[in-house]
Amino acid sequence: AQSVTQLGSHVSVSEGALVLLRCNYSSSVPPYLFWYVQYPNQGLQLLLKYTSAATLVKGINGFEAEFKKSETSFHLTKPSAHMSDAAEYFCAVSFGSGNTGKLIFGQGTTLQVKP
Amino acid sequence: GAGVSQSPSNKVTEKGKDVELRCDPISGHTALYWYRQSLGQGLEFLIYFQGNSAPDKSGLPSDRFSAERTGGSVSTLTIQRTQQEDSAVYLCASSLVSRPDSAQHFGDGTRLSIL
Numbered sequence: 017a018q019s020v021t022q023l024g025s026h027v028s029v030s031e032g033a034l035v036l037l038r039c040n041y042s043s044s045v046p047p048y049l050f051w052y053v054q055y056p057n058q059g060l061q062l063l064l065k066y067t068s069a070a071t072l073v074k075g076i077n078g079f080e081a082e083f084k085k086s087e088t089s090f091h092l093t094k095p096s097a098h099m100s101d102a103a104e105y106f107c108a109v110s111f112g113s114g115n116t117g118k119l120i121f122g123q124g125t126t127l128q129v130k131p
Numbered sequence: 132g133a134g135v136s137q138s139p140s141n142k143v144t145e146k147g148k149d150v151e152l153r154c155d156p157i158s159g160h161t162a163l164y165w166y167r168q169s170l171g172q173g174l175e176f177l178i179y180f181q182g183n184s185a186p187d188k189s190g191l192p193s194d195r196f197s198a199e200r201t202g203g204s205v206s207t208l209t210i211q212r213t214q215q216e217d218s219a220v221y222l223c224a225s226s227l228v229s230r231p232d233s234a235q236h237f238g239d240g241t242r243l244s245i246l
Contacts, residue, residue, distance in 0.1 A: 048232045059135070059222055059237035067232040106174065110231035116187050117162060117229045121174035 018043045020109050022122035030130050035079075035094040037125050039107030042088065049090040050108040050119065051081055060106060066090060077101070102129045133157065135238035137223050143244045144213060152208040152241045156225030163206050164226075164235060165198060169219035177221075180206060181229045210243075218245045 023038040041047055048067050052060035064075025071083045081092045090107060104126050108119040136155040144150055156163050165177040176190040180200040191197075195213075200206040210217055220242050224235035 050234070052237075057239070059239045060224075061237070062234050065232070065234060108174075116179050116181070117226060117231050117233055117235070118164060118176045118179050118187060118190075119166075119174075119235065120176070123173045 018045075018047070018109060018111055018120055020107050020120055020122040022105075022107050022125050024125055025123065026126045026128065028128040028130060029097045031099055032096050035092070035097045035101065035127065037092040037105050037107075037127065039081075039090045039092065039122060040088050041090065041107075041109050043109065043111060045111050048110045049081075049083060050110070051075065051079070051090075051092050052106045052108060054104045054106065054124075056103075063092070063105075097127075097129045099129050099131065102127055135223055135225055135236055137221075137238035137241050139241060140239065141242045141244075143246065145246050146215060147212055149209065149211045150213055150243065152210075152221050152243070154206045154208070154223030154225075154238060156204065156206070156223070157236055158204075160225035160227050160236075161203065162226045162229035162233070162235075163200060164224045165206070165208050166222045166224065167219045168222055168240070172219075174222075177208070179229070213243075213245045215245045218243055 019042045021040045050065045051063040064073045066083045074080045079094045107122040138153045163180040179187040182203045195211045198208045220240040222240045224237045226233040226235045
């Protein structure tokens with residue numbers, strides 16, 4: 017069965033430090049991978065997506081993620097954290113071969129940014 | 132506005148009552164998805180619409196849950212005889228086409244509380 021695992025439900029970094037949020041997936045078919053961010057009392061906003069065009073994907077707000085098939089990973093990074101990055105982040109996967117596009121989400125990682 | 136609109140934003144009701152949640156997708160988006168976000172279960176897929184038909188209802192948790200979409204636009208999620216475990220945030224998303232690599236755009240959700 018396809019699944020997504022986010023390692024670490026809470027991550028805390030200092031402002032200006034590197035942000036690394038981990039995501040691993042399990043799939044028997046090529047996946048499409050997404051990172052979404054959720055601010056309090058809001059819906060999910062797409063940060064970036066991997067659709068096989070390039071393994072290193074750049075998204076909004078300075079975030080990027082690298083697809084590593086050998087490691088079944090799609091970790092999200094940002095070189096320098098801002099206070100405004102504090103939010104909950106979700107990794108999600110969708111699958112081809114007739115899939116309707118429904119997303120399977122990880123459990124989420126709350127990012128705290130300390131001044 | 133240009134985004135996905137959901138109403139009401141908050142709903143408090145007594146156990147056993149029926150509730151209707153509304154989603155107005157982005158104009159021109161043919162695919163519409165409902166998800167549920169709860170503390171214990173995270174983000175779960177409920178149902179998917181392509182136009183007015185629902186080819187994937189696999190995520191609906193019980194027969195108390197139903198949804199319809201009319202005119203290929205507005206969708207309503209109905210929960211009958213609500214139970215306390217139905218308390219959650221219900222999120223609606225739409226995408227231009229129903230492909231696994233299509234980005235889904237989310238509304239701000241309806242926060243449902245069952246007393």
